Amino acid sequence: MEPTENGQNFNLCDILTQAQVEERGPRDDQGPIAEAGEVEAIAAISGDESAGGAPSSPQRAQTASTPPTDMGSTAEASSGNPLEGMPDTEFISEGGLNEKIIDLVRFLLVKFRRMELTNKEEMMQKVLRDYEEHYSVIFSKAAECMKLIFGIDMLEVDPFIHSYFLYPALGITYDGLLHGVIGVPKTGLVIIVLCIIFIENNCVSEEVFWYAMNNLGMYAGVDHYIFGDPRSLITEDFVEEGYVEYRQVPNSQPPRFEFLWGPRAYAETTKMKILEFYANMVRQDPTSYPERYAEALREEQERA
Template sequence: MEPTENSQSFNLWDIPQEQIEERGPGDDQGPIAEAGEVETIAAISGDESAGEAPSSPQGAQSVSTPPTDMGSVAQAPSDNPLEEMPDTEFPSQGELNEKIIDLVRFLLVKFRRMELTNKEEMMQRALRDYEEHYSVIFSKAAECMKLIFGVDMLEVDPFVHSYFLYPALGITYDGMLHGVIGVPKTGLVIIVLCVIFIENNCVSEEVFWYAMNNLGMYAGVDHFIFGDLRSLITEDFVEEGYVEYRQVPNSQPPRFEFLWGPRAYAETTKMKILEFYASIVRQDPRSYPEKYAEALREEQERA
């Protein structure tokens, strides 16, 4: 099968552009600085370019964050009240991205330690002086944790907003001992399972890497978060039982293909994978009627 034969699905992957933020060894931020293995992470940006400050306070409105002092807006005499407000009322997109990064780094430490965290702790350790923008920063950081690292956040106490972090979609493998040590690989496992499922549950190596290339992931090129992708997928994920990597029977020269492994079938479902995929491409799972019907049949068979 040619790579373009079923490539439409992967043109729909609409993952926002990533920003690499490097922290030097001198950046002592308490528990955040202890995430030594995670020197670069991705921050999900808004409409502005990652790290690029808007040219005016109006530009920062893309963050959808209310002004700190609503009264000052009501009393401003200008036709455009935002022009009369000092720049400090709106943090730039770059500043918000930095705080998203700080919060993700903090959450990664909590995940590694299997510790609960809460809003107060997040404010004190990662978001000090940004309380007004907590909801925006937290939602983006939670999205980053799930889409990139495959880590979900369960609110266990709504009164203090405390959260437990755990691998998403029922998968029990975090992959922190493989590839780049200390970085969760559950998100990569989920992406691999998505590619295989969308490509009719069995995908040739050529088509698989074509799809991964469209996501900025290349065999033989270390990924800036996960490391050696080929080794992770064809060795570690295979050894852990999430992926089957086999030679196509009677192929000369030898060709290989990818399938779900037994542990993937045991721990997650096609419906969960489809819903995850649909959330990335911002579609309803029913937008893929054949895949939705297949996933629904599997759920009915499991019931």
């Protein structure tokens, strides 16, 4: 993953620690969406190493039973920073604009939890007052953050008043609000897991899988403040929900395990959608992965 052009990252930590959740309502009794610890984790995802993001060490790389392919090499090049090379996530202009982007992300997360529509006028009045001239930039960056970190997409349901409905991306119906850290969408983590499995030829060993996850700042058995314990989420909750299959490699002694897509993943999304998401995340064209692209294309044709 290439660094951003100006060498800076979109730093969420310093801003989110100052921000408060937009209007706690009756559906917010599970607690605020992102308290200080969760903020640190978001910052780690966006490349702020002071908040806990750490690149994978050579020792960790050596623990993989087989060298990672596309996902592993990409993660290695990014020094453990999955958002570092994504378009339009670098620090922009003044700190004030950054603050408003994060305020809008928090506002949109509340709207998602409440399953409420929002529109441009409401966003302007409640979040972006006095920033009207910067609305397009702030909105586009907040929408990108919602999709790439939380796996939440925005559908414009009325182009006249610019009203939006928020929903899980790529056809996924699971939001994960009740798993891990309560109230935080986990769709983005589901998508990342499916990306890793697909890029690693549809079946990835536990060693290679956690090598890739470590490069994303998530470690088995170590609480992540956005997602909680990723091992528990992935091997228990995602398995129970049908998105992941976690099985022992036949005849392996000592026992070794591997990850595959679960039946719900095949039912709800497609390999092409997952490949396009991954390619966007690492600033590549889907055709940069010819074998995976051909496979995804065959699936599209079979589904037609």
